[in-house]
Each structure stands twice: as structure tokens, then as C-alpha cells.
Amino acid sequence: MRDSSAVLRRLMRGVLPAAALPAAAFAALALNAAAAPAQAEEVKVGVVLTFSGGAAQFGEQISRGMELYMKEHPEAFGDNTVTLVKRDSKRPGGDIAKNAVQELITREGVDILAGFVFSPNAIASAPLATQGKVPMIIMNAGTAWIPSLSPYIARVSFSMWQTGYPMGQYAAGKLGCKTAAVGYTDYPPGKDSLDAFQMGFEKAGGKLVEAVPMGSPAEVPDFTPFFQRVRDAKPDCFYVFVPSGNHAAAVAKTFADTGMKADGVKLIGPGDITQDTQLQGMGDDAVGLVTMHHYAADYDTPENKAFVKAWKDAYGADSVPDFMAVAGWDGMAAIAHAIKAQDGDVSADGTMEALKGWTFASPRGPIMIDPETRDIVHDENIHEVVKEDGMLKVKVVDTIKQVKDPCKELKVGKCGE
Structure with missing residues (x-):
């Protein structure tokens, strides 16, 4: 476990059963968390992407976009540490992704879920986000009605x-x-x-x-x-x-x-x-x-030129970012905003509230999370x-x-x- 406040958050949202701790220990955790001064948190982001098979290139693009944003903008997360916990969804059937999400929530205790290349993977995983009260940031899956499957889903990609x-x-x-x-x-x-x-x-x-x-x-x-x-x-x-x-x-x-x-x-x-x-x-x-x-690497804007340059510096002159890479970049910018807005004390409700109406100068152009639908604009x-x-x-x-x-x-x- 991390600190007492992190354990308490998981107990409160039901990720850990209350029976896991005696009543006296639970009360002590609550008192310690309330009395402790604010401190930097480790925020765990569970990343579910295709890292193998024919669609591995998609997972690589999104993952690289996420990591590049973290490298280029460490200040965006405040004093908090972000750890990416990656899992391979392998194929679009949904079963492997769902099992990965369940493991990330219950065993790894992630604060946020992210990724999801294929719509069937996001669709299968959505109920777990609701049950576990874990925000889920869609970085590709484009079926229009996916955000309506859970109040804890927001999408930064497209429909x-x-x-x-x-x-x-x-x-x-x-x-x-x-x-x-x-x-x-x-x-x-x-x-x-x-x-x-x-x-x-x-x-x-x-x-x-x-x-x-x-x-x-x-x-x-x-x-x-x-x-x-x-x-x-x-x-x-x-x-x-x-x-x-x-x-x-x-x-x-x-x-x-x-x-x-x-x-x-x-x-x-x-x-x-x-x-x-x-x-x-x-x-x-x-x-x-x-x-x-909504994106091409050839866009002639200051934001995109800076993004493409950083990408090539990091991954090679012959490498090129695509719209999935931009979704990874923008998704991490959204996550950073939510983490900083909550001082690292991440909750599902707090994250969704922070993302309502969020705007960002993306390499694709100006973007916003629609406060009513939680979808990209x-x-x-x-x-x-x-x-x-x-x-x-x-x-x-x-x-x-x-x-x-x-x-x-x-x-x-x-x-x-």
C-alpha cells in the first residue's frame, strides 16, 4: 500500500473491502488521513492498449504520445508522481481487455484507466469503471455511444x-x-x-x-x-x-x-x-x-510543429506521429489537469468534474471535453x-x-x- 489516504480512498470507493481492515484500523486511517498535511501523491494510471499482434502499432503510438507528454510537461502534474501500469488487450474481442481492467482495479488499485484502441474493448470494460468508480479516459475507440455506458468515461479521441x-x-x-x-x-x-x-x-x-x-x-x-x-x-x-x-x-x-x-x-x-x-x-x-x-502530422501550426519535433527527437527522425499519438498526448494532458485540480487526491467524481469543459491547445487544434456528453469537441x-x-x-x-x-x-x- 502507499500512504494512509490512498488506502482509505480505495476502501471508500469499494476497491478494497472494508473487512480487509479491523474497525479500529479503519478509524485510525481516517483520522491520520484527515490530520496529515497535504503531500505529493503517486497516481497510478492503468493503460489498456494493443501491444502485440497486428494492432501493436496502435498501442505503441498512443503509449508513446502519453509518455512524450509526461517527458515534455512534468510541471503539468504538480508535485505528484504518475506511474503507468500497462496491460496488453491484444485483440478487439473485449474479453482480454475486460480481464485486464478488472485486474488493474482490484489488484493494482489504479486511480485512472486510459487507452482502449478498439471499441469492443472499451464497451466490455465500461461496467467495471462504474462498479469500481474509476475514471476511464478513451484514447481511440470511436463508437459514438461509448461515453454513455458509464458516468466515469470521458473521450479525448473522436467519434x-x-x-x-x-x-x-x-x-x-x-x-x-x-x-x-x-x-x-x-x-x-x-x-x-x-x-x-x-x-x-x-x-x-x-x-x-x-x-x-x-x-x-x-x-x-x-x-x-x-x-x-x-x-x-x-x-x-x-x-x-x-x-x-x-x-x-x-x-x-x-x-x-x-x-x-x-x-x-x-x-x-x-x-x-x-x-x-x-x-x-x-x-x-x-x-x-x-x-x-481532426489531425495530420503535416498540420502547419506552432503546437503541431513543436509536437512533431519532440516526437522525432524522442523516437527517431523517420518516426511520425499519427492521430492516435495525438490522442495519447491529449489524454495525458487531460489526466494531468485532473490530477492537479484534485491536488493528487484522485477520485472518479472529482476527475469527471475537473474534465467538464476542459480546454487544451492540442497539436490537432483547440479541443474541449463537452460538459454534457463527456465527449471530445x-x-x-x-x-x-x-x-x-x-x-x-x-x-x-x-x-x-x-x-x-x-x-x-x-x-x-x-x-x-
Whole structure:
């Protein structure tokens, strides 16, 4: 155990059973904690990410972003010490992540949970955050209704509706697409992305002519039969959502190989399909691809330039941060704010109160935690992939300021419950 106040906090929130201490000892702890002067605390953050398997790159990006913020801004935590206790969620099924969270709460006694690459992992773990009264900071999982699963969840990453819905409106209104097809990986974020794009597109006057589920997030499928089905539908635009990484790298090549690029179909999607770490490997087939997203390493802002420089100094000149790295950075900034606001005496209710309306000058631009939904609010940018000096780059061609999650704004499905 740490100090008496830390033990008492765990007893009070039920992480440790009261029977673990005799009544006299419990009373002594309470008296000692009340009488003791304020002192620096060790705050334990349980980090649940994919550190192995095909998605290990995602866990590495978020973990590095967290650690880099701690290195660059030690003053943000006050006099308190932060210890990261990492666990590998391995795959998106949810069972391993849930077991890891249970162990972090009951055995490690963590004060805060963070990470969660895949939505099924966050969804499976959410009830434990409520039962254990441990705040849970989502740093990637994008299914819109995740924050509603527990009053102790806040998200610093994104929701699929923040890109899908405005992209649908933009495709119909500014890209001149009268018809569109959607290809999506068949799990909660993919279904969210389909619903969001379709609603935005149809409200703006467009017509969805095809929606094709394209396998699971576990393995990269052969996209050819799915893309051929879309080609046969002859849409003006093809909106694609797949998980970042190897899935995304296969999209541009298959799009060109099936002849849709030559046919003049516009390939569009969320920024997951132009992930910074994968962009150069997509080749010239990616030139002209249009996405909606909140971050690219090419952003020309003081905050992002400083972030990218610090990243390359820490992890190598050839290393590049992506939107997951930024979520790790921003997530640690949020955690630092909550810790400092509570003088290191971290509680679930205190953390959530501290995060309501929190603002930060992120490398992605200005961000805020919506005090009503506990979800992220940030700018959404229209990206176009261009080639300059032999390198693929992301060019910002338009911006929608401070987008709240449309799913909650429109009270769609589970977002309206």
C-alpha cells in the first residue's frame, strides 16, 4: 500500500473491502488521513492498449504520445508522481481487455484507466469503471455511444459520427456527389460510420446506392469482391471506413486495381484511411483521396510543429506521429489537469468534474471535453492527399470548427437513450 489516504480512498470507493481492515484500523486511517498535511501523491494510471499482434502499432503510438507528454510537461502534474501500469488487450474481442481492467482495479488499485484502441474493448470494460468508480479516459475507440455506458468515461479521441456525418454533407454539397456507396468493416465503428455518412449525405440531397460490409477488423480481407460490387453500382463517391494500419494501406491499391479511379469515382472517407504512419506506403494511387479528419502530422501550426519535433527527437527522425499519438498526448494532458485540480487526491467524481469543459491547445487544434456528453469537441478538416517533392502529404482544404458529436446532437439510436 502507499500512504494512509490512498488506502482509505480505495476502501471508500469499494476497491478494497472494508473487512480487509479491523474497525479500529479503519478509524485510525481516517483520522491520520484527515490530520496529515497535504503531500505529493503517486497516481497510478492503468493503460489498456494493443501491444502485440497486428494492432501493436496502435498501442505503441498512443503509449508513446502519453509518455512524450509526461517527458515534455512534468510541471503539468504538480508535485505528484504518475506511474503507468500497462496491460496488453491484444485483440478487439473485449474479453482480454475486460480481464485486464478488472485486474488493474482490484489488484493494482489504479486511480485512472486510459487507452482502449478498439471499441469492443472499451464497451466490455465500461461496467467495471462504474462498479469500481474509476475514471476511464478513451484514447481511440470511436463508437459514438461509448461515453454513455458509464458516468466515469470521458473521450479525448473522436467519434465516427464526427467525421461520417459532416463528410456526407460535404460530399453532397461541395464534392458534387449525387450518388454514393459505402464500404465498411463490420463492427461497431464501421456501422456507426455507415449510419453517420448515410444520414449526412441523404439530408444534403444525396442518394446511397450501395452499402457493403467488408469483413472484420481482425484480419485484412481481400477487398476486391467488395470493391467490384461497388463499381457495379456506379456511384459518384465511394466512402470507405476500415481500421487504420494494414487495412487502410490496402484500400487505395484495390480502388485503383478495380478500375474505379479510372472511372472517375471519388474515393472519400474518414482520416483513418490516410493514417500518417501508412501514408507513404499507399503510393500514387492515394493522390486525390479526400478525407475528413481532426489531425495530420503535416498540420502547419506552432503546437503541431513543436509536437512533431519532440516526437522525432524522442523516437527517431523517420518516426511520425499519427492521430492516435495525438490522442495519447491529449489524454495525458487531460489526466494531468485532473490530477492537479484534485491536488493528487484522485477520485472518479472529482476527475469527471475537473474534465467538464476542459480546454487544451492540442497539436490537432483547440479541443474541449463537452460538459454534457463527456465527449471530445474539435475541428474537423477536409484533407486532400497530394504529392510534393516526391512525398505524399495531407493538404487541408476546408475546416469545420468545433464539431460536437452529431450522434448525440441528433439523438440517434443509442445516443438518444
